[in-house]
Amino acid sequence: MKNKNQEFDEDVLKKDIFELTKKSRVVTTSEIAEAMNISWNTAEKYLLNIALEGKVERMKKAGVNLWVIK
Secondary structure: OOOHHHHHHHHHHHHHHHHHHHHHOEEEHHHHHHHHOOOHHHHHHHHHHHHHOOOEEEEEEOOEEEEEEO
């Protein structure tokens, strides 16, 4: 069960990931993970959530996930 602080931190992390994606226009999951000092899996989870909100689009090139602002 999550506490209120964890939920707030997740919202902040998601916002920070989106802001970083906006600045770069096109990013990979690995670039986000490295810049945010989080695991690749965590970065991918948040990027997929942002994509479900319609803010970014995922494209696959040569086995790499590219994230583009819509």
